[in-house]
Amino acid sequence: xxxxxxxxxxxxxxxxxxxxxxxxxxxxxxxxxxxxxxxxxxxxxxxxxxxxxxxxxxxxxxxxxxxxxxxxxxxxxxxxxxxxxxxxxxxxxxxxxxxxxxxxxxxxxxxxxxxxxxxxxxxxxxxxxxxxxxxxxxxxxxxxxxxxxxxxxxxxxxxxxxxxxxxxxxxxxxxxxxxxxxxxxxxxxxxxxxxxxxxxxxxxxxxxxxxxxxxxxxxxxxxxxxxxxxxxxxxxxxxxxxxxxxxxxxxxxxxxxxxxxxxxxxxxxxxxxxxxxxxxxxxxxxxxxxxxxxxxxxxxxxxxxxxxxxxxxxxxxxxxxxxxxxxxxxxxxxxxxxxxxxxxxxxxxxxxxxxxxxxxxxxxxxxxxxxxxxxxxxxxxxxxxxxxxxxxxxxxxxxxxxxxxxxxxxxxxxxxx
Amino acid sequence: xxxxxxxxxxxxxxxxxxxxxxxxxxxxxxxxxxxxxxxxxxxxxxxxxxxxxxxxxxxxxxxxxxxxxxxxxxxxxxxxxxxxxxxxxxxxxxxxxxxxxxxxxxxxxxxxxxxxxxxxxxxxxxxxxxxxxxxxxxxxxxxxxxxxxxxxxxxxxxxxxxxxxxxxxxxxxxxxxxxxxxxxxxxxxxxxxxxxxxxxxxxxxxxxxxxxxxxxxxxxxxxxxxxxxxxxxxxxxxxxxxxxxxxxxxxxxxxxxxxxxxxxxxxxxxxxxxxxxxxxxxxxxxxxxxxxxxxxxxxxxxxxxxxxxxxxxxxxxxxxxxxxxxxxxxxxxxxxxxxxxxxxxxxxxxxxxxxxxxxxxxxxxxxxxxxxxxxxxxxxxxxxxxxxxxxxxxxxxxxxxxxxxxxxxxxxxxxxxxxxxxxxxx
Numbered sequence: 143x144x145x146x147x148x149x150x151x152x153x154x155x156x157x158x159x160x161x162x163x164x165x166x167x168x169x170x171x172x173x174x175x176x177x178x179x180x181x182x183x184x185x186x187x188x189x190x191x192x193x194x195x196x197x198x199x200x201x202x203x204x205x206x207x208x209x210x211x212x213x214x215x216x217x218x219x220x221x222x223x224x225x226x227x228x229x230x231x232x233x234x235x236x237x238x239x240x241x242x243x244x245x246x247x248x249x250x251x252x253x254x255x256x257x258x259x260x261x262x263x264x265x266x267x268x269x270x271x272x273x274x275x276x277x278x279x280x281x282x283x284x285x286x287x288x289x290x291x292x293x294x295x296x297x298x299x300x301x302x303x304x305x306x307x308x309x310x311x312x313x314x315x316x317x318x319x320x321x322x323x324x325x326x327x328x329x330x331x332x333x334x335x336x337x338x339x340x341x342x343x344x345x346x347x348x349x350x351x352x353x354x355x356x357x358x359x360x361x362x363x364x365x366x367x368x369x370x371x372x373x374x375x376x377x378x379x380x381x382x383x384x385x386x387x388x389x390x391x392x393x394x395x396x397x398x399x400x401x402x403x404x405x406x407x408x409x410x411x412x413x414x415x416x417x418x419x420x421x422x423x424x425x426x427x428x429x430x431x432x433x434x435x436x437x438x439x440x441x442x443x444x445x446x447x448x449x450x451x452x453x454x455x456x457x458x459x460x461x462x463x464x465x466x467x468x469x470x471x472x473x474x475x476x477x478x479x480x481x482x483x484x485x486x487x488x489x490x491x492x493x494x495x496x497x498x499x500x501x502x503x504x505x506x507x508x509x510x511x512x513x514x515x516x517x518x519x520x521x522x523x524x525x526x527x528x529x530x531x532x533x534x535x536x537x538x539x540x541x542x543x544x545x546x547x548x549x550x551x552x553x554x555x556x557x558x559x
Numbered sequence: 560x561x562x563x564x565x566x567x568x569x570x571x572x573x574x575x576x577x578x579x580x581x582x583x584x585x586x587x588x589x590x591x592x593x594x595x596x597x598x599x600x601x602x603x604x605x606x607x608x609x610x611x612x613x614x615x616x617x618x619x620x621x622x623x624x625x626x627x628x629x630x631x632x633x634x635x636x637x638x639x640x641x642x643x644x645x646x647x648x649x650x651x652x653x654x655x656x657x658x659x660x661x662x663x664x665x666x667x668x669x670x671x672x673x674x675x676x677x678x679x680x681x682x683x684x685x686x687x688x689x690x691x692x693x694x695x696x697x698x699x700x701x702x703x704x705x706x707x708x709x710x711x712x713x714x715x716x717x718x719x720x721x722x723x724x725x726x727x728x729x730x731x732x733x734x735x736x737x738x739x740x741x742x743x744x745x746x747x748x749x750x751x752x753x754x755x756x757x758x759x760x761x762x763x764x765x766x767x768x769x770x771x772x773x774x775x776x777x778x779x780x781x782x783x784x785x786x787x788x789x790x791x792x793x794x795x796x797x798x799x800x801x802x803x804x805x806x807x808x809x810x811x812x813x814x815x816x817x818x819x820x821x822x823x824x825x826x827x828x829x830x831x832x833x834x835x836x837x838x839x840x841x842x843x844x845x846x847x848x849x850x851x852x853x854x855x856x857x858x859x860x861x862x863x864x865x866x867x868x869x870x871x872x873x874x875x876x877x878x879x880x881x882x883x884x885x886x887x888x889x890x891x892x893x894x895x896x897x898x899x900x901x902x903x904x905x906x907x908x909x910x911x912x913x914x915x916x917x918x919x920x921x922x923x924x925x926x927x928x929x930x931x932x933x934x935x936x937x938x939x940x941x942x943x944x945x946x947x948x949x950x951x952x953x954x955x956x957x958x959x960x961x962x963x964x965x966x967x968x969x970x971x972x973x974x975x976x977x978x979x980x981x982x983x984x985x
Contacts, residue, residue: 260857
């Protein structure tokens with residue numbers, strides 16, 4: 143049970159406090175309700191570029207990192223398709239430094255041209271390092287475009303292409319900031335050896351006078367239900383064939399989400415999972431396997447990524463995979479198997495909650511989803527799932543017309559002239 | 560009116576009192592030492608069995624890593640699937656890892672399930688059989704993985720720089736090849752397993768919210784095994800650093816980034832300069848506001864990240880600088896790295912910068928000690944290196960008191976550009 147208190151400042155900033163007096167640290171976590179899904183199709187990668195710019199100085203403070211480190215703190219941030227989250231951890235005695243820094247950048251960035259120029263380059267190098275300059279790096283660029291035709295989940299947070307980031311200008315940056323980075327669109331979580339009253343005073347003092355901003359109304363095009371299997375072939379200079387498949391699944395708050403999460407575990411998590419045992423160990427068709435899902439706020443994807451044993455062709459691998467999936471849609475899982483994934487889920491939650499930083503960011507995330515209390519009811523939701531629920535959900539997900547497949551081929555050797 | 564230009568007062572982290580919570584040790588019936596750290600409020604445990612069975616101890620390439628990997632892929636009475644299922648049913652994680660000096664088997668679980676899980680640990684430490692079929696799958700899949708990794712400039716860079724610093728045949732400079740995978744035979748695994756696991760030297764580390772009957776539970780499952788509680792004799796193995804210092808390797812004609820690796824041999828944790836060098840390393844490239852980050856990322860935008868670090872093995876160590884940079888800016892980035900080194904040799908660090916690094920390091924330590932596994936991880940380093948019990952306080956003392964002059968002397972000794980190996984892999 144994660145205890146917390148919640149209050150809202152008059153400018154709309156939601157504040158959550160999680161007291162834990164066993165630690166000498168404090169975590170200050172600021173979540174902004176903006177992610178890559180809120181970008182224009184011709185200006186992708188912006189939410190993430192912005193995350194970099196948030197460290198380039200604010201109206202009254204030339205440098206973010208230095209004063210925080212001087213206070214014994216460290217920090218980082220991440221951007222997803224749904225949200226952007228900034229967090230810092232520092233000795234609780236110096237917590238006010240984090241309030242000072244975070245509030246000043248919410249009040250207004252410095253919008254320095256130099257920072258934009260440098261961070262554009264940094265992000266381009268990040269793009270190259272993670273997506274271009276390594277084998278299979280473009281899989282999810284291609285898969286997202288295949289699976290989503292209208293919803294902005296069709297691009298990655300890093301951006302659709304380098305040129306979008308390269309072309310970002312200071313006017314775009316300002317407009318984006320004042321649209322999304324306002325108290326009304328933000329959630330502040332403070333966790334650690336703190337008192338709620340003390341956090342109230344500090345929040346009021348540092349964030350209270352920031353203009354509220356306009357509530358951002360998200361109006362994204364819903365992805366229409368997929369009505370036919372989709373397929374893509376890619377040929378590249380890679381040493382092994384890969385097969386990636388994905389199916390549309392429920393959004394984070396939809397009823398089917400929990401069953402889909404357990405199905406993911408049953409199929410591919412760990413050495414006793416079904417696909418690993420059947421296809422890697424027994425039939426020796428796959429050499430590597432990963433099953434995961436997006437857990438996204440809007441309707442997401444359940445994905446199977448695999449590499450094929452040398453000499454196995456894609457069609458054989460896909461048929462073998464579908465054979466296993468067919469079993470799970472036909473027969474209910476055993477009680478033991480169900481109990482196993484429930485036990486795993488319980489462990490996962492307990493281990494995640496060990497870290498103060500995780501507790502803070504989870505609270506922020508659930509608050510964003512609509513109610514931070516959801517954090518404490520998750521386990522019960524998983525426990526209440528039955529074998530029948532899994533059967534129904536698997537039948538809903540693993541339909542041919544809901545499937546997307548990508549064959550990643552070893553490019554045949556070309557002889558130079 | 561709030562003055563936002565003025566920073567709130569801070570307590571210098573340097574003045575904060577910091578204690579590494581002590582461990583409690585006991586010995587199992589068979590003499591195996593157990594070190595425990597009691598901390599945290601969640602009912603969880605980490606049980607780590609450390610074996611002196613890393614690369615240092617193998618007579619044949621890949622023997623230690625392969626043995627370690629296949630430990631839980633079949634015992635006299637259970638298949639790999641059954642072993643995994645038993646662990647996973649209880650929501651536990653049983654991992655194994657093989658490193659340059661030691662290898663391990665680590666269990667993470669909820670306390671309530673420990674009695675069901677220790678017997679599995681015991682079984683894989685005594686009854687693994689290394690089925691031929693499992694070995695074949697492992698080899699094939701690892702060979703494919705190696706092919707893929709060899710396409711990555713980072714991977715190739717990491718291998719080659721270690722080879723330059725330690726020598727291709729040294730346990731710290733060795734790396735996998737297709738040939739070495741093919742040469743591994745089941746019988747060799749069984750022999751290595753018998754000598755280094757079943758009858759091997761073992762240390763057990765347990766951290767978390769310890770159950771009251773931990774000692775009984777461990778004795779019941781592990782206390783009767785033929786494990787050795789003492790340390791093995793260590794035969795020194797001399798490093799054989801390469802003579803040629805500068806290397807450019809073309810790995811991928813289509814590459815758009817280069818992996819830059821710059822490194823030199825460096826003393827181990829027992830050397831009096833080690834603690835001071837940790838401070839200097841932070842100044843150079845050990846944190847976000849380091850000289851290298853400020854210059855090469857935040858001013859020039861040549862890279863997504865650049866770091867320096869001390870790679871500290873038990874018997875030898877090295878100092879590294881590592882980054883991936885755009886193809887056209889690799890050489891300018893290297894020039895800037897040397898410029899930063901020279902600057903540290905030629906000019907003392909300002910009191911202001913040193914204060915920043917001190918506070919950052921102290922705050923980081925405070926955060927690092929927040930949790931049972933983190934506390935144990937520090938003790939593990941100290942125990943494996945045979946460091947004195949007050950080593951933690953010694954490191955704090957160094958962070959608090961080292962002077963700009965001392966740092967400059969260290970720089971002059973260890974940051975001379977021409978003492979470094981230099982590599983770019985594209």
